[in-house]
Amino acid sequence: MKDGNEVGVVTLDFPGAPDYEEIEGFKVYRSKTEVGHPNFLTWAFLFNHFLEKTLAGANRDCKFDLIHIHDWLVGPAGIGGKHFLDKPLVCTMHSTEHGRSSLHGPDSYMIDGMEWWTCYEASRVIVTSNSMKGEVCGHFHVPGEKVDVIPNGVGVEKYDVEVDRWAVRRRFGVGDHEKLVLYVGRLVPQKGVEYLIRAVPRISGRFHEAKFVIVGEGWMRSHLEWLADQIGQRWRINFTGFISDEDLVALTKSADVLVVPSVYEPFGIVALEGMAAKVPVVASQVGGLAEVVEHDRTGVYVHSRSTDSIAWGVERVLSDPGYRDWLVKNGYETVRNRFSWKAIAQQTAEVYKRVLGEG
Amino acid sequence: MSRYPPVYPRAELPEEFRFLCMLHNVGAITAERSLAVADIAKWTNEEAPTIQEHLRRLGELGYVQSVRKDDQDRFHVSVMGIRKVLTLYS
Numbered sequence: 430m431k432d433g434n435e436v437g438v439v440t441l442d443f444p445g446a447p448d449y450e451e452i453e454g455f456k457v458y459r460s461k462t463e464v465g466h467p468n469f470l471t472w473a474f475l476f477n478h479f480l481e482k483t484l485a486g487a488n489r490d491c492k493f494d495l496i497h498i499h500d501w502l503v504g505p506a507g508i509g510g511k512h513f514l515d516k517p518l519v520c521t522m523h524s525t526e527h528g529r530s531s532l533h534g535p536d537s538y539m540i541d542g543m544e545w546w547t548c549y550e551a552s553r554v555i556v557t558s559n560s561m562k563g564e565v566c567g568h569f570h571v572p573g574e575k576v577d578v579i580p581n582g583v584g585v586e587k588y589d590v591e592v593d594r595w596a597v598r599r600r601f602g603v604g605d606h607e608k609l610v611l612y613v614g615r616l617v618p619q620k621g622v623e624y625l626i627r628a629v630p631r632i633s634g635r636f637h638e639a640k641f642v643i644v645g646e647g648w649m650r651s652h653l654e655w656l657a658d659q660i661g662q663r664w665r666i667n668f669t670g671f672i673s674d675e676d677l678v679a680l681t682k683s684a685d686v687l688v689v690p691s692v693y694e695p696f697g698i699v700a701l702e703g704m705a706a707k708v709p710v711v712a713s714q715v716g717g718l719a720e721v722v723e724h725d726r727t728g729v730y731v732h733s734r735s736t737d738s739i740a741w742g743v744e745r746v747l748s749d750p751g752y753r754d755w756l757v758k759n760g761y762e763t764v765r766n767r768f769s770w771k772a773i774a775q776q777t778a779e780v781y782k783r784v785l786g787e788g
Numbered sequence: 789m790s791r792y793p794p795v796y797p798r799a800e801l802p803e804e805f806r807f808l809c810m811l812h813n814v815g816a817i818t819a820e821r822s823l824a825v826a827d828i829a830k831w832t833n834e835e836a837p838t839i840q841e842h843l844r845r846l847g848e849l850g851y852v853q854s855v856r857k858d859d860q861d862r863f864h865v866s867v868m869g870i871r872k873v874l875t876l877y878s
Contacts, residue, residue: 444818444867467810467832469877502877615875646875648801671871 434778437491439484439506441476458487470536473502480506481513488514495519495552495784501526501540504547511550517784520551521579522561524695527568528716529619545569552784555777557581557696558717564695577780580721581698582770585761588706592679601680602667607638608747611684611708613677613699614691616647621690621713624736626653629662631740636747641666642684644677681706686746692733694718700728701768704760709753711742727760805876807832807842808851812865812873819855822862 435456442448442459450457460483462476484496484506497519498507504520511518526532526540548554548569554576556562562576595605603609610632614620622643633639643653643666650668657663672680681687687703689712697718703710704727712722713733722728729745732738746753814831816823823831828839843863846852851869854861865873 443870462815465813465815467813469809469813472813617875646872648805648876651802671868 435491437487437493439480439487441480456487456491458483470539474505477503477505477509481509484510485513495781497521497781498547499523501543501547504543504550508547508550517552518550519553519555519780519784520547521555521557522548522565523557524561524693525564525568528564528693528695551575553577553780555579555780558720560716560720561695577776579773579776579780580717580768581696581701582773583698583701583705583764583768584770585705585765588678588682588702590678590682592682594683597676597679597683601642601669603640603642604638607640608636608685609683610639610641610743611644611681611687612641612690613644613681613687613702614689615645616643616649616653618649619691619693620647621692621733622649622653623656624692624734625688625690625739626657626662626666627660628736628740628743629657629665630660631736632743633662633665635740635744639665639747642680643668644670644672644680646670678706681708684708686711686743688739688743689713689718690731690733690739691715691718697721701764704728704757704764707757707761709746709756710760711739711746723759723763726756727763728756801876804842804845805872807834807839808846808865808869809873809876811852811863812870816864817870818864819853819862822853822855822857822864824860824862828863 437456437458439458439460442461446459448459460479462479464475466472466475480503493514493516495517496507496510498504499521500523507518507520522544525544526537530537532538532541548565548571554565554571556565556576556578557580559578562578565571565576566573598609612622612625616622629641654663654668657666681703687708687710689697689700689710691697691713692715694713694716697712700710700712700718700721710722710728711731712718712728714730715733722730724730729742731742746756810832811828815821825836825839829836843852846869847854851866851872852863853866854863
């Protein structure tokens with residue numbers, strides 16, 4: 430936008446949000462889904478129809494030069510817009526159905542087909558890691574030269590705030606003498622949270638004063654709480670559900686270690702947020718995480734699905750303050766230099782120029 | 789035998805969350821668009837007692853809110869409920 434570009438965002442409405450507003454110069458157009466359906470896919474196609482209508486209206490105001498969509502959920506609206514506006518389409522694929530849950534039924538196969546179709550219709554496909562590029566090229570047979578790798582970004586300045594570390598920890602049930610092991614993310618199988626929970630007995634065997642804070646929501650929450658209870662560790666684990674952005678920043682800055690135990694992770698932005706907050710990161714060596722974290726320099730790799738390996742990683746960080754400081758220092762510098770939003774915006778603008786024949 | 793329970797003995801989407809998604813998808817996301825139990829039954833093909841039990845549980849969790857309109861209790865997904873649904877879809 431600083432280069433004089435105009436950005437319009439077409440999105441779904443939310444209770445209380447206006448149909449149109451400008452946020453930091455972005456024109457935001459919200460679409461109302463006037464007709465619903467209990468079936469997820471039917472609902473998704475219905476809201477795409479309404480998004481398409483909103484896109485047509487927004488185009489009268491903005492005169493878009495290109496359309497950029499994220500993932501299959503808005504694929505039909507983006508593809509429709511491409512054809513009725515006669516403008517090129519750029520698509521960012523953050524993950525694939527094949528990677529998220531394997532293909533397991535008609536709805537899943539349809540989502541897979543939608544992802545292929547979206548990649549096919551796009552002039553260029555952006556992915557956030559080389560791992561995802563391999564997935565998109567391998568599974569959908571997208572030519573490699575049509576795919577650009579642009580990582581996600583993190584605003585380090587968001588973490589540049591003073592927090593009362595001890596007060597924050599107490600608020601989340603962690604005493605001054607205790608270690609705070611933090612997980613942040615959705616509570617779904619691909620995030621591997623259950624392996625962290627299963628590692629709790631071993632970690633707390635070494636660090637009796639360890640407490641675990643699990644931030645996030647998801648359909649597995651009741652199962653995970655039950656699991657924590659079954660292994661006799663429920664009292665050590667605080668499931669917070671959603672918390673405010675402000676609390677999340679404060680909590681991350683106050684943690685002793687952040688664990689990202691994913692079994693599938695196209696990028697792994699939580700690891701970057703940990704680095705930006707100057708907290709040591711223990712992460713599975715899978716997918717994009719293996720590109721975001723550098724073992725023994727910006728974080729610690731562990732094997733995914735291995736409770737022993739996760740426990741080892743956490744113990745490695747908690748037991749050596751000098752090593753911890755080394756990881757934190759390197760992690761913070763890496764985020765600031767490689768993953769700033771400014772750098773990512775420039776790379777995205779280059780893709781746009783290329784699509785419009787200006788690059 | 790392992791000391792720990794197996795990985796996914798109960799890790800399925802609980803019925804009340806499947807119901808929450810349906811309520812969301814039919815558009816009951818604000819007080820103005822809230823639905824009575826009879827309307828919800830038409831949309832979801834669920835029996836009224838099942839719906840009432842789901843609504844009671846989801847209400848306790850803060851995912852569903854009710855309003856009184858035309859002498860009827862009408863229900864809609866709360867903002868927290870919408871967030872919950874979005875974690876299931878993303």
